[in-house]
Amino acid sequence: MKVLGWSDDDALCMQVRKEAGEHGDEFQVDRSGQPDADPSTIAAAMAAVVQEHGIDVVLLGASKLGKDVAPRLAAHLDWPYAAEVQSIEAGADGLTVQRMVLSGNSMATYTVGKNAVLTATPGTFEAEDDVGGTELALSGEASTVQVVETRGTADHSFDLSSADYVVGVGRGFKAQEDIALAEALAGKLPGGAVGCSRPVAADLKWLGEEHWMGLSGHEIKPKVYFAAGVSGQIQHVAGIRGSKIIVAVNTNKDAPIFQVADYGIVGDLYKVLPKLTELL
Ligand SMILES: Cc1cc2nc3c(=O)[nH]c(=O)nc-3n(C[C@H](O)[C@H](O)[C@H](O)COP(=O)(O)OP(=O)(O)OC[C@H]3O[C@@H](n4cnc5c(N)ncnc54)[C@H](O)[C@@H]3O)c2cc1C
Numbered sequence: 001m002k003v004l005g006w007s008d009d010d011a012l013c014m015q016v017r018k019e020a021g022e023h024g025d026e027f028q029v030d031r032s033g034q035p036d037a038d039p040s041t042i043a044a045a046m047a048a049v050v051q052e053h054g055i056d057v058v059l060l061g062a063s064k065l066g067k068d069v070a071p072r073l074a075a076h077l078d079w080p081y082a083a084e085v086q087s088i089e090a091g092a093d094g095l096t097v098q099r100m101v102l103s104g105n106s107m108a109t110y111t112v113g114k115n116a117v118l119t120a121t122p123g124t125f126e127a128e129d130d131v132g133g134t135e136l137a138l139s140g141e142a143s144t145v146q147v148v149e150t151r152g153t154a155d156h157s158f159d160l161s162s163a164d165y166v167v168g169v170g171r172g173f174k175a176q177e178d179i180a181l182a183e184a185l186a187g188k189l190p191g192g193a194v195g196c197s198r199p200v201a202a203d204l205k206w207l208g209e210e211h212w213m214g215l216s217g218h219e220i221k222p223k224v225y226f227a228a229g230v231s232g233q234i235q236h237v238a239g240i241r242g243s244k245i246i247v248a249v250n251t252n253k254d255a256p257i258f259q260v261a262d263y264g265i266v267g268d269l270y271k272v273l274p275k276l277t278e279l280l
Contacts, residue, residue, distance in 0.1 A: 001090060002027060002054060004046075004136075007061025011162060014127035016059045016120055023090050026133035027055060033137055038145035039065060043072035045138040050077060053136060057095065059088070062119040074117040081117045082110055084219075086124060103215055103238040122161045123221035123242065158210045164191030166222045168213060168240070169200050172229015172250065172269055176206040181273040182228060188280040195220060197230050214239035226276075228269040232257025249273065 004027040005020030007013040013028070020026040029046060031037070037045070046069065050058060058073060060066040062084050074081035085097040086107065094114040101108045112118075160166065167182040179194065186192035194211060201212040213220055215238040225243035229250065230236060237260055240246065248261035249272045258264040265272050 001025070001056045003057045003059060004028065004050065004055045005059045005133075006046075006066075007063055008065045009061055009063045009122070011127065012061035012063060012066075012120075012122050014129070014131065015122070015125045016061050017131045017133060018128040019088065019120065019125040020057075020059050021131050021133060023057065023088065026131060027053065028133050028135050030135050030137045033139065036147070037141075037143045039068035040072055040145070041141060041143045042138065043069045043076055045141060046073050047076035049136045049138060056115055058117045060117070060119050062121045066119055070117050070119045077115070077117065079115045079117055080110075080112045082112055083119050084121050084124075085118050088118065100238075103234045104241050105234070121219050121221075158193070158208075160193055160195050160211060160213070160218045161220055162191075163193035163195075163220065164223045165189035166193055166195045166213075166220050166225050166240075166243070167273075168225060168227045168230050169194060169196040169207065169211075170228060170230030170236075171197065171199050173200070173206075176204070178270070179206060181269070181277075185226065185273050185277045185280070188277055189224075195225075197236050227257050227261070228273055230257055231255050232260060 001024030003020035003023050005017035006029045007016055017026055017028055060070045071081050082097045082099055085099050087098045089096045095112050095116055097112055098107050098109050167186045169179050169182045182194045186194050195213045196207045196211045198212055198214055201207050201209055215235040217239055219239045221242035224245045225240050227248045232255055246261045247263045248257040249265045249269045250257055251268055253266045
Protein backbone atom coordinates (compact mmCIF):
# COMPACT_ATOMS: atom_id res chain seq x y z
CA MET A 1 0.00 0.00 0.00
CA LYS A 2 1.27 3.50 -0.84
CA VAL A 3 0.44 6.07 1.84
CA LEU A 4 1.07 9.78 1.54
CA GLY A 5 1.53 11.62 4.85
CA TRP A 6 1.80 15.38 5.01
CA SER A 7 1.18 18.45 7.14
CA ASP A 8 2.20 22.11 6.88
CA ASP A 9 3.00 21.88 10.62
CA ASP A 10 6.49 20.35 10.93
CA ALA A 11 5.89 18.44 14.18
CA LEU A 12 2.54 17.10 13.00
CA CYS A 13 4.09 16.21 9.65
CA MET A 14 6.56 13.86 11.36
CA GLN A 15 3.66 12.19 13.19
CA VAL A 16 1.50 11.53 10.11
CA ARG A 17 4.50 10.49 8.05
CA LYS A 18 5.54 7.95 10.69
CA GLU A 19 1.98 6.60 10.80
CA ALA A 20 1.89 6.49 6.99
CA GLY A 21 5.06 4.39 7.06
CA GLU A 22 3.41 1.93 9.47
CA HIS A 23 0.94 0.95 6.75
CA GLY A 24 3.15 0.64 3.68
CA ASP A 25 5.42 2.73 1.49
CA GLU A 26 5.49 6.28 2.79
CA PHE A 27 5.27 9.29 0.50
CA GLN A 28 5.33 12.99 1.28
CA VAL A 29 4.91 16.14 -0.75
CA ASP A 30 7.24 19.03 -1.40
CA ARG A 31 5.28 22.27 -1.62
CA SER A 32 8.21 24.58 -2.25
CA GLY A 33 6.92 25.15 -5.82
CA GLN A 34 3.68 26.67 -4.53
CA PRO A 35 4.49 28.53 -1.28
CA ASP A 36 1.39 30.75 -1.14
CA ALA A 37 -1.16 28.43 -2.67
CA ASP A 38 -4.68 28.37 -1.27
CA PRO A 39 -6.30 25.08 -0.11
CA SER A 40 -8.14 24.51 -3.43
CA THR A 41 -4.94 24.79 -5.43
CA ILE A 42 -3.04 22.54 -3.03
CA ALA A 43 -5.82 19.94 -3.14
CA ALA A 44 -5.90 19.94 -6.95
CA ALA A 45 -2.12 19.59 -7.18
CA MET A 46 -2.10 16.86 -4.54
CA ALA A 47 -4.86 14.94 -6.33
CA ALA A 48 -2.77 15.00 -9.52
CA VAL A 49 0.26 13.61 -7.65
CA VAL A 50 -1.85 10.94 -5.94
CA GLN A 51 -3.23 9.74 -9.28
CA GLU A 52 0.10 9.92 -11.07
CA HIS A 53 1.92 7.83 -8.46
CA GLY A 54 -0.89 5.42 -7.59
CA ILE A 55 -1.12 6.49 -3.94
CA ASP A 56 -3.72 4.44 -2.05
CA VAL A 57 -4.27 6.49 1.10
CA VAL A 58 -3.59 10.11 2.11
CA LEU A 59 -3.14 10.99 5.78
CA LEU A 60 -2.97 14.74 6.42
CA GLY A 61 -2.32 16.55 9.70
CA ALA A 62 -5.50 18.21 10.95
CA SER A 63 -3.98 21.69 11.06
CA LYS A 64 -6.13 24.60 9.91
CA LEU A 65 -4.76 24.16 6.38
CA GLY A 66 -4.94 20.36 6.51
CA LYS A 67 -8.62 20.48 7.51
CA ASP A 68 -9.27 22.73 4.54
CA VAL A 69 -7.30 20.69 2.02
CA ALA A 70 -8.46 17.18 3.03
CA PRO A 71 -12.16 17.26 2.04
CA ARG A 72 -11.33 19.09 -1.20
CA LEU A 73 -8.78 16.40 -2.01
CA ALA A 74 -11.29 13.65 -1.25
CA ALA A 75 -13.78 15.34 -3.58
CA HIS A 76 -11.18 15.55 -6.38
CA LEU A 77 -10.36 11.86 -6.00
CA ASP A 78 -13.94 10.78 -5.26
CA TRP A 79 -12.63 8.91 -2.20
CA PRO A 80 -14.18 8.65 1.28
CA TYR A 81 -12.95 11.15 3.86
CA ALA A 82 -12.59 10.50 7.60
CA ALA A 83 -11.61 13.48 9.74
CA GLU A 84 -9.50 13.32 12.89
CA VAL A 85 -9.08 9.57 13.10
CA GLN A 86 -7.80 8.01 16.31
CA SER A 87 -6.57 4.76 14.79
CA ILE A 88 -6.02 3.19 11.39
CA GLU A 89 -6.02 -0.53 10.66
CA ALA A 90 -5.41 -2.11 7.29
CA GLY A 91 -7.16 -5.40 6.53
CA ALA A 92 -8.17 -7.49 3.54
CA ASP A 93 -11.21 -5.28 2.89
CA GLY A 94 -9.21 -2.09 3.13
CA LEU A 95 -8.92 0.39 5.96
CA THR A 96 -10.83 0.52 9.21
CA VAL A 97 -10.56 3.77 11.13
CA GLN A 98 -11.86 4.92 14.47
CA ARG A 99 -12.93 8.45 15.30
CA MET A 100 -14.65 10.16 18.19
CA VAL A 101 -18.30 11.12 17.78
CA LEU A 102 -20.95 12.77 19.98
CA SER A 103 -18.53 15.33 21.43
CA GLY A 104 -16.06 12.63 22.28
CA ASN A 105 -18.54 10.48 24.22
CA SER A 106 -18.38 7.57 21.80
CA MET A 107 -15.94 6.04 19.40
CA ALA A 108 -17.23 5.07 15.94
CA THR A 109 -15.55 2.52 13.68
CA TYR A 110 -15.74 3.01 9.92
CA THR A 111 -14.65 0.73 7.12
CA VAL A 112 -13.52 3.10 4.41
CA GLY A 113 -12.26 0.73 1.72
CA LYS A 114 -8.88 0.65 0.04
CA ASN A 115 -8.66 4.36 -0.81
CA ALA A 116 -9.35 7.20 1.58
CA VAL A 117 -8.31 10.66 2.69
CA LEU A 118 -7.81 10.87 6.46
CA THR A 119 -6.72 13.54 8.91
CA ALA A 120 -5.20 13.23 12.40
CA THR A 121 -4.87 15.85 15.13
CA PRO A 122 -1.53 16.60 16.85
CA GLY A 123 -0.52 13.93 19.34
CA THR A 124 -2.72 11.18 17.91
CA PHE A 125 0.27 9.37 16.45
CA GLU A 126 3.85 9.25 17.63
CA ALA A 127 6.54 11.07 15.70
CA GLU A 128 9.91 9.84 14.54
CA ASP A 129 12.77 12.16 13.65
CA ASP A 130 13.67 10.64 10.34
CA VAL A 131 11.02 8.58 8.65
CA GLY A 132 12.54 8.44 5.17
CA GLY A 133 9.96 8.04 2.43
CA THR A 134 9.69 9.36 -1.10
CA GLU A 135 9.15 13.06 -1.74
CA LEU A 136 6.79 14.07 -4.55
CA ALA A 137 6.82 17.64 -5.85
CA LEU A 138 3.50 19.47 -6.15
CA SER A 139 3.10 21.49 -9.32
CA GLY A 140 3.71 25.21 -9.06
CA GLU A 141 0.42 26.27 -10.59
CA ALA A 142 -0.80 29.74 -9.74
CA SER A 143 -3.17 29.97 -6.82
CA THR A 144 -6.83 30.39 -7.76
CA VAL A 145 -7.25 32.84 -4.87
CA GLN A 146 -5.57 36.21 -4.81
CA VAL A 147 -4.84 37.54 -1.32
CA VAL A 148 -5.58 41.26 -1.32
CA GLU A 149 -5.14 41.97 2.39
CA THR A 150 -4.14 40.09 5.53
CA ARG A 151 -5.58 41.10 8.89
CA GLY A 152 -4.31 39.52 12.10
CA THR A 153 -6.99 38.10 14.38
CA ALA A 154 -5.14 35.66 16.52
CA ASP A 155 -1.55 35.04 17.55
CA HIS A 156 -0.67 32.23 15.13
CA SER A 157 2.74 31.71 16.72
CA PHE A 158 0.97 30.42 19.83
CA ASP A 159 0.27 26.70 19.58
CA LEU A 160 -1.87 25.40 22.42
CA SER A 161 -2.21 21.93 20.93
CA SER A 162 1.50 21.20 21.37
CA ALA A 163 1.76 22.45 24.99
CA ASP A 164 2.82 19.83 27.55
CA TYR A 165 0.96 21.53 30.41
CA VAL A 166 -2.17 23.64 30.01
CA VAL A 167 -3.85 25.75 32.67
CA GLY A 168 -7.48 26.33 31.66
CA VAL A 169 -9.21 29.59 32.56
CA GLY A 170 -12.98 29.38 33.03
CA ARG A 171 -15.77 31.72 34.09
CA GLY A 172 -14.72 31.12 37.70
CA PHE A 173 -12.17 33.90 37.12
CA LYS A 174 -13.74 37.17 38.21
CA ALA A 175 -11.63 39.60 36.21
CA GLN A 176 -9.33 39.59 33.21
CA GLU A 177 -6.28 40.61 35.23
CA ASP A 178 -6.75 37.52 37.42
CA ILE A 179 -5.62 35.40 34.47
CA ALA A 180 -2.15 36.29 35.77
CA LEU A 181 -2.74 33.52 38.35
CA ALA A 182 -3.06 30.95 35.55
CA GLU A 183 -0.09 32.44 33.69
CA ALA A 184 2.04 32.20 36.83
CA LEU A 185 1.25 28.50 37.21
CA ALA A 186 1.79 27.79 33.49
CA GLY A 187 5.09 29.69 33.69
CA LYS A 188 6.37 27.23 36.30
CA LEU A 189 5.82 24.27 34.00
CA PRO A 190 8.07 23.44 31.04
CA GLY A 191 6.05 23.85 27.86
CA GLY A 192 3.24 25.38 29.92
CA ALA A 193 0.47 27.45 28.30
CA VAL A 194 -2.83 29.05 29.23
CA GLY A 195 -6.04 27.90 27.58
CA CYS A 196 -9.64 28.88 28.24
CA SER A 197 -13.29 27.94 27.92
CA ARG A 198 -15.43 29.41 25.18
CA PRO A 199 -17.07 32.22 27.18
CA VAL A 200 -13.65 33.54 28.25
CA ALA A 201 -12.56 33.88 24.61
CA ALA A 202 -15.81 34.34 22.71
CA ASP A 203 -17.98 36.39 25.10
CA LEU A 204 -15.60 38.15 27.50
CA LYS A 205 -12.74 38.34 24.98
CA TRP A 206 -10.23 38.15 27.82
CA LEU A 207 -8.07 35.78 25.77
CA GLY A 208 -7.70 35.29 22.02
CA GLU A 209 -9.30 32.46 20.06
CA GLU A 210 -5.97 30.64 19.96
CA HIS A 211 -6.49 29.85 23.69
CA TRP A 212 -10.03 28.49 23.28
CA MET A 213 -10.41 24.75 23.94
CA GLY A 214 -13.32 22.49 23.18
CA LEU A 215 -15.66 21.27 20.52
CA SER A 216 -15.54 24.56 18.64
CA GLY A 217 -12.03 25.45 19.84
CA HIS A 218 -8.71 23.63 20.03
CA GLU A 219 -8.23 20.02 20.98
CA ILE A 220 -5.40 19.52 23.45
CA LYS A 221 -3.48 16.44 24.57
CA PRO A 222 -1.06 17.73 27.21
CA LYS A 223 0.61 15.70 29.94
CA VAL A 224 -1.48 17.61 32.49
CA TYR A 225 -4.51 19.87 32.08
CA PHE A 226 -5.39 22.06 35.08
CA ALA A 227 -9.01 23.17 34.74
CA ALA A 228 -9.50 26.22 36.97
CA GLY A 229 -13.00 27.63 37.40
CA VAL A 230 -14.21 25.55 34.45
CA SER A 231 -17.56 23.77 34.95
CA GLY A 232 -16.74 20.98 32.48
CA GLN A 233 -19.64 21.14 30.05
CA ILE A 234 -19.63 18.47 27.36
CA GLN A 235 -18.49 20.93 24.65
CA HIS A 236 -15.46 21.90 26.73
CA VAL A 237 -14.60 18.32 27.64
CA ALA A 238 -14.63 17.36 23.93
CA GLY A 239 -11.45 19.36 23.51
CA ILE A 240 -9.59 18.31 26.65
CA ARG A 241 -10.43 14.65 27.15
CA GLY A 242 -7.20 13.61 25.37
CA SER A 243 -5.16 15.08 28.27
CA LYS A 244 -3.11 12.40 30.03
CA ILE A 245 -4.01 13.78 33.49
CA ILE A 246 -6.80 16.23 34.31
CA VAL A 247 -6.68 18.23 37.54
CA ALA A 248 -9.78 20.28 38.33
CA VAL A 249 -10.15 23.16 40.75
CA ASN A 250 -13.73 24.21 41.37
CA THR A 251 -15.72 25.56 44.31
CA ASN A 252 -18.71 23.42 43.36
CA LYS A 253 -18.17 19.79 44.35
CA ASP A 254 -20.88 18.75 41.88
CA ALA A 255 -19.31 20.47 38.89
CA PRO A 256 -19.24 18.05 35.91
CA ILE A 257 -15.51 18.59 35.43
CA PHE A 258 -14.93 16.34 38.46
CA GLN A 259 -16.44 13.42 36.51
CA VAL A 260 -13.60 13.50 34.00
CA ALA A 261 -10.85 14.71 36.35
CA ASP A 262 -8.14 12.39 37.66
CA TYR A 263 -7.55 14.73 40.60
CA GLY A 264 -10.14 17.12 41.94
CA ILE A 265 -9.67 20.02 44.32
CA VAL A 266 -12.90 21.44 45.72
CA GLY A 267 -11.75 24.93 46.48
CA ASP A 268 -11.34 28.53 45.45
CA LEU A 269 -8.99 28.96 42.51
CA TYR A 270 -7.86 32.26 44.02
CA LYS A 271 -6.35 30.27 46.89
CA VAL A 272 -5.46 27.02 45.13
CA LEU A 273 -3.61 28.37 42.07
CA PRO A 274 -1.14 30.55 44.04
CA LYS A 275 -0.52 27.59 46.37
CA LEU A 276 0.21 25.23 43.45
CA THR A 277 2.47 27.84 41.85
CA GLU A 278 4.33 28.25 45.12
CA LEU A 279 4.76 24.49 45.55
CA LEU A 280 6.20 24.16 42.02
C1 LIG B 1 -22.52 24.48 20.01
C2 LIG B 1 -21.73 24.82 21.24
C3 LIG B 1 -20.37 24.74 21.18
C4 LIG B 1 -19.60 25.04 22.30
N1 LIG B 1 -18.25 24.92 22.23
C5 LIG B 1 -17.51 25.14 23.34
C6 LIG B 1 -16.11 24.97 23.31
O1 LIG B 1 -15.51 24.66 22.29
N2 LIG B 1 -15.44 25.18 24.45
C7 LIG B 1 -16.04 25.54 25.64
O2 LIG B 1 -15.35 25.71 26.64
N3 LIG B 1 -17.37 25.71 25.67
C8 LIG B 1 -18.12 25.54 24.57
N4 LIG B 1 -19.45 25.73 24.63
C9 LIG B 1 -20.02 26.34 25.84
C10 LIG B 1 -20.24 25.32 26.97
O3 LIG B 1 -21.51 24.73 26.83
C11 LIG B 1 -20.18 26.03 28.33
O4 LIG B 1 -21.12 27.07 28.36
C12 LIG B 1 -18.81 26.57 28.68
O5 LIG B 1 -17.81 25.60 28.49
C13 LIG B 1 -18.80 27.05 30.13
O6 LIG B 1 -17.62 27.72 30.39
P1 LIG B 1 -17.06 27.79 31.86
O7 LIG B 1 -16.89 26.42 32.41
O8 LIG B 1 -15.85 28.67 31.82
O9 LIG B 1 -18.17 28.61 32.65
P2 LIG B 1 -19.28 28.15 33.67
O10 LIG B 1 -20.08 27.04 33.13
O11 LIG B 1 -19.99 29.39 34.07
O12 LIG B 1 -18.48 27.55 34.90
C14 LIG B 1 -17.72 28.32 35.81
C15 LIG B 1 -17.26 27.38 36.90
O13 LIG B 1 -16.41 28.08 37.78
C16 LIG B 1 -16.66 27.62 39.09
N5 LIG B 1 -16.17 28.68 39.99
C17 LIG B 1 -16.72 29.90 40.25
N6 LIG B 1 -15.94 30.61 41.09
C18 LIG B 1 -14.86 29.82 41.34
C19 LIG B 1 -13.67 30.00 42.14
N7 LIG B 1 -13.44 31.14 42.80
N8 LIG B 1 -12.78 28.98 42.19
C20 LIG B 1 -13.00 27.82 41.53
N9 LIG B 1 -14.10 27.60 40.77
C21 LIG B 1 -15.01 28.59 40.66
C22 LIG B 1 -18.16 27.40 39.14
O14 LIG B 1 -18.51 26.50 40.17
C23 LIG B 1 -18.41 26.83 37.74
O15 LIG B 1 -18.35 25.42 37.76
C24 LIG B 1 -20.23 25.44 23.52
C25 LIG B 1 -21.63 25.52 23.55
C26 LIG B 1 -22.36 25.20 22.44
C27 LIG B 1 -23.86 25.29 22.53
